[in-house]
Every structure is written in structure tokens, then in C-alpha cells.
Amino acid sequence: MSRSGAVALAAAIIVALALPQFLKGYGIYLLSTWAVLTIAALGLNLTLGYAGQVSLAQGAFVGIGAYTAALLMQAGLPYPLAFVASALLCFAIGWGLGYPALRVQHHYLAFVTLAFNTLVFLVLRNEEWLTHGIYGISGIMRPVLLGWSTAKPLAFYYFCFGMLTVIAAALWWLIRSPWGRAFVALRENPIRALSLGLDTRRYTLMAFAIGSSLGGISGALYAPLVQFIEPNSFALALSFNLLLMVIVGGSGYFYGPFVGALIAVLLPEWLRITQGYYLIVYSAMIMLMMAFCPYGLFGMVERAIKALRLRRAPPAPAAVSALQTERPRP
Amino acid sequence: MTPVLQVANLRKSFGGITAVDGVSFEVREGEILGIIGPNGSGKSTLFNCVLGQLTPTEGEVRIDGKPTTGLRPCDLNRLGVSRTFQLLQVFPQLSVRDNLILAGQEHQGTMASRLFGAADAGLGEAAAQMIEFFRLSHVAAEPAGSLSYGQQKLLDAAMAFMAGPRLVLLDEPAGGVNLTMLANLRERLQAYHAERKATFVVIEHQMEFVMALCTRVLVLAEGRVIAEGLPQDIRKNPIVIEAYLGH
Amino acid sequence: MASFIQLLVSGLATGAIYALIAVGFTLLWQTSQTINFAQGEFVMLPAFFVLAAMNFGAPFWLAILISITLSVVILGLVFKLIIVDPMLKHGVLPLVISTIALSLFLKESAKDFYSSQAQPFPALVPSIDLHVFGAVVSVQSLAVLAVAIATVIALHLLLNHTRLGRMMQATAQNPTLARILGVPVRRMVLYTFLINAVLVAIASVLISPIYLAKFTNGETLGIAAFLAAIIGGFNQVRGAILGGVILGVLDNLSAAYLSSQYRAAFPLIILIVVILWRPQGLLGRLEERTV
Numbered sequence: 001m002s003r004s005g006a007v008a009l010a011a012a013i014i015v016a017l018a019l020p021q022f023l024k025g026y027g028i029y030l031l032s033t034w035a036v037l038t039i040a041a042l043g044l045n046l047t048l049g050y051a052g053q054v055s056l057a058q059g060a061f062v063g064i065g066a067y068t069a070a071l072l073m074q075a076g077l078p079y080p081l082a083f084v085a086s087a088l089l090c091f092a093i094g095w096g097l098g099y100p101a102l103r104v105q106h107h108y109l110a111f112v113t114l115a116f117n118t119l120v121f122l123v124l125r126n127e128e129w130l131t132h133g134i135y136g137i138s139g140i141m142r143p144v145l146l147g148w149s150t151a152k153p154l155a156f157y158y159f160c161f162g163m164l165t166v167i168a169a170a171l172w173w174l175i176r177s178p179w180g181r182a183f184v185a186l187r188e189n190p191i192r193a194l195s196l197g198l199d200t201r202r203y204t205l206m207a208f209a210i211g212s213s214l215g216g217i218s219g220a221l222y223a224p225l226v227q228f229i230e231p232n233s234f235a236l237a238l239s240f241n242l243l244l245m246v247i248v249g250g251s252g253y254f255y256g257p258f259v260g261a262l263i264a265v266l267l268p269e270w271l272r273i274t275q276g277y278y279l280i281v282y283s284a285m286i287m288l289m290m291a292f293c294p295y296g297l298f299g300m301v302e303r304a305i306k307a308l309r310l311r312r313a314p315p316a317p318a319a320v321s322a323l324q325t326e327r328p329r330p
Numbered sequence: 331m332t333p334v335l336q337v338a339n340l341r342k343s344f345g346g347i348t349a350v351d352g353v354s355f356e357v358r359e360g361e362i363l364g365i366i367g368p369n370g371s372g373k374s375t376l377f378n379c380v381l382g383q384l385t386p387t388e389g390e391v392r393i394d395g396k397p398t399t400g401l402r403p404c405d406l407n408r409l410g411v412s413r414t415f416q417l418l419q420v421f422p423q424l425s426v427r428d429n430l431i432l433a434g435q436e437h438q439g440t441m442a443s444r445l446f447g448a449a450d451a452g453l454g455e456a457a458a459q460m461i462e463f464f465r466l467s468h469v470a471a472e473p474a475g476s477l478s479y480g481q482q483k484l485l486d487a488a489m490a491f492m493a494g495p496r497l498v499l500l501d502e503p504a505g506g507v508n509l510t511m512l513a514n515l516r517e518r519l520q521a522y523h524a525e526r527k528a529t530f531v532v533i534e535h536q537m538e539f540v541m542a543l544c545t546r547v548l549v550l551a552e553g554r555v556i557a558e559g560l561p562q563d564i565r566k567n568p569i570v571i572e573a574y575l576g577h
Numbered sequence: 578m579a580s581f582i583q584l585l586v587s588g589l590a591t592g593a594i595y596a597l598i599a600v601g602f603t604l605l606w607q608t609s610q611t612i613n614f615a616q617g618e619f620v621m622l623p624a625f626f627v628l629a630a631m632n633f634g635a636p637f638w639l640a641i642l643i644s645i646t647l648s649v650v651i652l653g654l655v656f657k658l659i660i661v662d663p664m665l666k667h668g669v670l671p672l673v674i675s676t677i678a679l680s681l682f683l684k685e686s687a688k689d690f691y692s693s694q695a696q697p698f699p700a701l702v703p704s705i706d707l708h709v710f711g712a713v714v715s716v717q718s719l720a721v722l723a724v725a726i727a728t729v730i731a732l733h734l735l736l737n738h739t740r741l742g743r744m745m746q747a748t749a750q751n752p753t754l755a756r757i758l759g760v761p762v763r764r765m766v767l768y769t770f771l772i773n774a775v776l777v778a779i780a781s782v783l784i785s786p787i788y789l790a791k792f793t794n795g796e797t798l799g800i801a802a803f804l805a806a807i808i809g810g811f812n813q814v815r816g817a818i819l820g821g822v823i824l825g826v827l828d829n830l831s832a833a834y835l836s837s838q839y840r841a842a843f844p845l846i847i848l849i850v851v852i853l854w855r856p857q858g859l860l861g862r863l864e865e866r867t868v
Contacts, residue, residue: 009578054670054673069388080368080832091489100853101852102855104852104853107612107669108807108852110612110673111803111807111848111852112848112849112852112853114800114803115800115846115848115849116849117847118842118845119842119846119849120799122838122839122841124841125838126838126839154395174445176449177444177445177446177447177449178431178435178438178444178445178447178449178450178451179441179444179445181424181431181432181435181436182429182432182436184420184421184424185424185432187420187422188423188424189419189421190789191383191403191419192415192419192420192421193402193432194402194407195381195403195404195407195413195419195431196404196407196412196433196436196489196492196493197404197407197408197436197493198404198432198436199404199441200404202441206441221852227828231779235346237794240677240681243674244674244678247670247671247674251670277386277685277689279681279682279685280682280686280689282681283678283679283681283682283685284678284682286577286674286675286678287675287678287682290664290667290671290672290674290675290678291660291663291664291675293760294664294667294668294671294674318732
């Protein structure tokens, strides 16, 4: 990472740790939502940005994670176990769904995941004996970890942010490992990757399953955050939102989801001035963005830096033409 | 001694068009077989069938005696087969060094061990040697997309050799490369062949390249083998000349 | 048996409408690799054009014409020039995201600028019932079938028996070759967008009397479009028709014979099953594997 990048990261962490001290309850709640949704977006970024698979089911995995955690806690299980159960269950379901689904063309996966998301929603809504249906599950307690109660907003935020940091670190390790290199190969040139012995099917499946598992973890944090969950929160709208977070931040860029989630959480607040028309403005902005800067914010920044570098030191002609044929993400 | 590669009665049809029409041949260890033929003779389709990119309509492929028809390219690579591509296929965003590590990493340990092991999968040394061998040291840390065309061709070949394959299939390695770089490439291929006793199969259009590199030549036309033999004999073969001029 | 025939007929009618939507969707995919996630909303919207025109005093038949015209301009021309064209050079994913955003945009616009309440929509023919073989068959179902079949026949004639249609087919199958042969590819692609706009407008007028004009119609209709296109085989127009009809019939039968809570699940399960076991659909060609 460049020096300016490291400085920016350090500054961001300091802000994230210090800012909540100056905010009221609602502000802290927004930040906690940001932290929790970023985890889901990080998972989707792995699936979409690194392995190149369009998944419209991430919202369903958040829902499965949330309900699993809530139900297990109500059954008396301690939170850490419920948390792990959510993660593992979503990993298994992701693997099970992905195994047949990833053998077909990319655009089909979007439809399969779309259908899966709606099916999950229907199950959550209809199976009242398990999920309380449309009445939802209320009174979800915030965990007590090693004697430290996270019931207060500030405490729970630091818990969420702590989990986010741990997961980000784990993902960073993953991306730096040979697996990370394999994921990039998968996205850039799957045919070449295959010819080099890379089992593209297995790696894609792994990316999808890990991504789904992160959705589950996000859900396991979401449940105690909002303390009341119902099926409507986990319908297609959430999956679209998460997808937009990844795209707006920059699909395939490590820090993209952090920025994308921040925008997605703050935008409704800023657009409150447009009153009821907020969704119309939001969707119009997305369309504009896709027309002019589909690489997301980090993609835009990367291109700006490259353009600056080219202007400062024009390279040999061969390199310029090579750069111009560079395949854009995604 | 089992031939490294055996192709028997291979046929591949796309709807009404039969691109490969009953091709059979063998390649023995240490040979450099050249496959030539006019455009549309089915060379690339043949390659893709051998390499698992396409499933043959009929026929069989064996590597070291083991049937491999229809196996996926990644499985074939693990059996010791690798290839280069006609249209450049490096990973432009990764550095040259990373491209090479990627080319070899899937042969190191298991998927799990690679997750928890070293970031370079223990291939740092091997990659450096390969960079040395192909004379790419001065661009080792550059993104592969910024290399010149000829350099990318060398990288392509280097990636194919990274895992120490027994059988390498080269798809038009000379295409679009200038004369100096071509001599360099040919020399490096011959050096690798001599050092590792590998077996090559080369599709090529450029006659001089084929004559200089290959030990035996196969000629395809309209999906069938029309001639086979030593390079200098093929050059004078009237059937071959007819096939080229007739198009 | 009587009720089965009834369900079958109304299923065929709904299926015919799904077929129209699916055909437009497939055409867009074939000619320009556009996966229009907003196709459902495209069907939802023209009904509101009709209602708005009638609010301004236009008689029903005129309102329909106005709606089709508006549809062609907005959902055909504007959609292609303003949204699809700038996006195509960036690849398929930005276009997918854009159409998802567009679906949201259209849905919210209908809700905010017209009404969030379901609006009754006039039927093409009065609701009389015929008694055939002891079954009660509504004239409306028959009228829907007639219009849908007429549209499909017209489309078939256009695509297969006119020079224009053959050029469009060439563009769909192999744009590069078509361009070399002198086919004005860009214009052909534009025409498919315009055709899609007409198809969705007709579908809208046919389905709104049954579903009422609601801003949420797009969700179910969109899924029906994808499903029908996939069941039939993504790369075949004939398949889209077959898929739509099968879907309509199964949907109606399942509503009657299966639990109503999971009624929406039935088509989704079919979608998953079809994609996983026979991704080329019933009539499509299996695309050569790349992975």
C-alpha cells in the first residue's frame, strides 16, 4: 500500500473509533448499521468483484443468519455459538446452492439467486411455527461478551466495528494468499486459468460460499442491532442494495464495500430533503453513475491516478497501447 | 514406450460443419511435432479437443496411455499438459512475477495448504529462475499488460512451462512477433526442450519457424491429415503444396 | 373436468400474455445482449399511460394508441439511446445494474406520480361468460388469446417473411457477419427495442384488467418474463412463446390446486430446476461450456 493510502486508512480508523463519542443514539445506530452491512458487502464483493459472479441472494443470507442467530439465542444458546452457527449454516447453504448453479452461464446465476432470495423470503413469511411469520421475532438481546455488556448503543457499535476489523483482516489475508491470486485469475481470464490447472469451478464455489457465509455473519450481527427482525427486511430489496453498495464503491476493490455501504446508509438521510421522491432520485443517480463511471468510486480514483501518471511521464508507445487495451472491470 | 500423446479418430462437428474429420496421430516423448495446414483446416479445433476446451463428437485422446477425452483443461494440466494461446492470454493486472507464480501455484500442495501457507506458494525462487531464463528480469515487477507484444509472448511461454509439464501444446507461438524476438523465442523453446526433455506440439503458419524448430510435421487440410513426415520432405510434398495453393 | 378446462383456458390466456413479454425480453437479449431487468415494469407502465390519457378525456381505443406510441418512444427509443447505448461499451454488468435501477425508478414514478392504489382497468370486451362443454369460459380469456395469437403471428410474419425481419434475424445470430453483409446493424437493434416496446404495451393492456393497474405489478411480471424465456430456451423466440404458455397454465393450475401461500414459489422452483438441470431450456441450444 502506498504511503498516502496508509495515512488515509489510519485516519479513517481513527475517525471510526472517535466519531461515535460525539454522536447521539441515532447517529451511533447508523454507524453500526454501516459496519454490519459492510460485512455483507465485503462478502458480495468477494463473490462478484473477485470471482465475477452476479449474486442477487446476499440479502437472503443476511436473513438466514439473522433468523438463525435470533432463534438459537431464544432457545438458550450463548451468542458466540449462535454466531458461529449462522456463519457455518450460510457457508453450507452457499456451497449447496452454488454447486449446481455455478456450472451454468453467468447470467443464469443472477436469476437462480433472484429466485432463491424470493423463496427464502416466502419460507420466512409462511413458516410461522418457526419464524413467527410476518409478526417477526422481537426482543432480541444484545450479547454479553466476557462480562462486557453490549446493550448500550456505543458498546454495541464498538463490538460491530471490532468484528468488521477482524473480518477485514481475514479477507486481506485471503486476498494476499494464493487463493487471492486465483480469484483474480478467475475474474480476468478463466480460460487461461483453467489451462494452468486452476480448478475454476472449485474456486468460484469457494468464493460464493465464503461470500454467503459473510452474509450470514452480517445477519448474526444485524439481529441484535435492530433487536426486531421480520421477513420484509430480507427480501430482494436488500440484495439489490448490497449489490449497489459493491458497485458504487467499486467492484473488485478491497475498500470499495466500505465506501459503498457508507453511501448507501447515509444517502437516505441526505435525500430526506427530497421527501417521498428519494427512491426516484437514488435510482436516477445509479443510472447516471453506470453511464459515466461504472467502475465505482475506487475505480474512478484508480483511473484518475493512472491518467495523472501518464500525463507526468509519457511512457513508450507499446506500453500506452497495452494500457488502452486493458480490460475494464467488472 | 507409450507415446506421450495419442489421438484416435477424432471428429468434431458444429451443427452441419465438421471441423475435424477423423484425425489420428501419435507423439513420442522428446519429439517436437509441428501441425500445419491452410486456414480452416481444423488445427485449432483439434488442439481445443485435445486440451478439453471442446468435447469431441467422436474419437479418443490418450495422454501417457490414459484416456483423457473430455477431461477439463485444469485436470489435464495436473496430468502434465500445458499450452500457450494464439491470442495473448496473460493476466494484465498482475505483475510478471505474479503471473508466473499463478501459473505454478496450483501444483503446490492442496487448496487448503495454499490458503494458510506462504503468499507466493513457495514459488518465489522458481519464478525468479524462469524470469531469468526468458530474459524478462528488467520487467519482473511490471503489470503484464504493460509489456510489449513480444515480451508477453515470452511470458505466455514461461507460464506454460512453469509447472514443468511433460507435454506442451503451442498455438501459433510465432504469430505477430518481429524477427529478432522470433529468433529469441525459438532459441528459448529449444533450450527448454533440450534441458527438460519435454515434448512439444506446435501449430504454426510460419514455415521457417516450423522447419527450424520441429522434428516431425503433420499437415491438415479440411479436417483431415493429408501428409506426415520430416520437415524437409513435407516442404517438397506435392499434395501439401496443392492444399496450400488450392485455397 | 369442467373447472380444469376453465383453468386451462384462463391459463392459456395468461400464458399468452407471458409469452409476449418473454418474446420481447428474448429479442433484446439475442440482438444486443441486453438483460432487461426492468421488463416487468415495462409491462406495468403502459397501463398507466392509458389511464392518464383517459383522465384527459380520450376514449379507450385512442388511449391505447397513445399508450403504445408513448411506450415506443419512452420504453423503446429513449431506453435504447439514453440508457443502453452509453452502457454497452462498459460490459454486461453495468447494464444489468442500470436496468435494475430503472425498474426501481419506473416503479416509484408510477407510485408517486399516479397512485399507490390499485386502479381498475377497462377490459377490451365485456365480461360475458360462454358455456362450452359444461365449462364456464370467459369471453375475456378468449379475446386475450385472440389478440395475443394475432400479435405473435404478426411478429412471426415480420421476422420470417419480410426482408426487414430477415435482417433482424441475421443481426441476432451473428452481428459481425451481418454488418459485413451490409445489414444496418444499429438500426436493426433499435427496431428490436421498438418491437419490445409494442409487445409490452399490448401485454399491459391485456393483463391490467385481470391484475388491475398496480405499481407493484412489475415484480411478478418480470419474474414471469425471465422464467418463460429461460424455460423455453434463452436463445429462441419460439422457446419464449412455449415457455410463456407453459408458465401461464402451470401458474393457474398451481393456484387452484396448491397452497396459496406458496403459490409464488412454484414458478421459482421451476426456474431453479430448469436452470440447473437443463439450462438450455426446452428448445434452446446448449452453449458450449467455457468453464
